[in-house]
Structure formats: structure tokens, C-alpha cells
Amino acid sequence: MPDAFIDAAVAAAAHHTLKALYPGQADALDSKLEKYLAEIPESDAKEDGRALGSAVAGEILAEREYDGADSPMSYIPGGAPGRHRPDPLYPDQGFLTPEWGDVRPIVAIRRAGTDGNPLTIADRRWTPVGSPEATRARRA
Structure with missing residues (x-):
């Protein structure tokens, strides 16, 4: 077409x-x-x-039929830094897709790494800035 x-x-x-x-x-x-x-x-x-x-x-x-997006997801909030805590104004609102990171992506973002090899979203260097892993790395 x-x-x-x-x-x-x-x-x-x-x-x-x-x-x-x-x-x-x-x-x-x-x-x-x-x-x-x-x-x-x-x-x-x-x-x-x-x-x-x-x-x-x-x-x-x-x-995306079997990507895991409709798999049952559970989440137990915690008080540790970087963990989601319920909103004190709306404590019953629940959590939206807390395990979404386990869903198989249908699109992979790539960019060139410092070694010339492509990076993918699964690469550890794509760790979000505010994540617990990034926070620990900055404190180390």
C-alpha cells in the first residue's frame, strides 16, 4: 500500500x-x-x-498478547528509601502496575554505549535516576 x-x-x-x-x-x-x-x-x-x-x-x-501486561501483580509497600508509600491524602488508591518492569517490551530503545555497542533498556546503565540502585550508587 x-x-x-x-x-x-x-x-x-x-x-x-x-x-x-x-x-x-x-x-x-x-x-x-x-x-x-x-x-x-x-x-x-x-x-x-x-x-x-x-x-x-x-x-x-x-x-504483545503474551507480554505479561495482564499477569496478576502484587505489591507490598515499604518504608525504605526509594519505595512507594501510600499517599496520606488517598491511602486507598492502590498501586498502578507495580511490577510493570517485568512486562516484555514491544519496543526496545537503543543508543550507542561508550564502547560502541548498543545499549538496550535491559542494560543496567539504563537504571532510572531516582531508583534505589541509582541512589545506592550515588551514596557509595
Whole structure:
């Protein structure tokens, strides 16, 4: 589909993905997509874009089907530095995806390391600045 209209493809991909992830929002998502696509003149390129976007979204959703994002997650808060503590104003709000780091990423970020080899998000040098590991390293 070399002549696919990119805006239609992106809109269709986003719509298809969000609708799969948030089925309760299907009506609102359908409405937003139709309103957006109404601004694009009818053409074969527009329809090719819609088809391409839906196909790409389907591939991405299939790739992440067994990524662990829907695995049961538990978290026990602690008082140690760097550990999440409940918000005193909203103590019952719970925790959003506390073990999200165990989910298999569908996209890996790469950059060149000092030795010329690519780094990935799994590399220890990608440790977030505010993490307990980074805090211990700064104190050492």
C-alpha cells in the first residue's frame, strides 16, 4: 500500500489498538475516528490508509498478547528509601502496575554505549535516576 494516506493509517492504528485495550470506550473511539476521518477526502489512499493502520495495529496487538501486561501483580509497600508509600491524602488508591518492569517490551530503545555497542533498556546503565540502585550508587 505505497499510496496509503498516512493520517488515515495512524488514526486507524490508534483506533484499533485503543478499542482492543479499552473495549468499554468503543462507542467514543468509533465516534472520534469517524469525525477525524470525515476531514479527509474520500479516496483509495484514504481506504488503503485505514486498512494499513488496522493491519499494523493487529500485528502489534498480536505481538504483545503474551507480554505479561495482564499477569496478576502484587505489591507490598515499604518504608525504605526509594519505595512507594501510600499517599496520606488517598491511602486507598492502590498501586498502578507495580511490577510493570517485568512486562516484555514491544519496543526496545537503543543508543550507542561508550564502547560502541548498543545499549538496550535491559542494560543496567539504563537504571532510572531516582531508583534505589541509582541512589545506592550515588551514596557509595
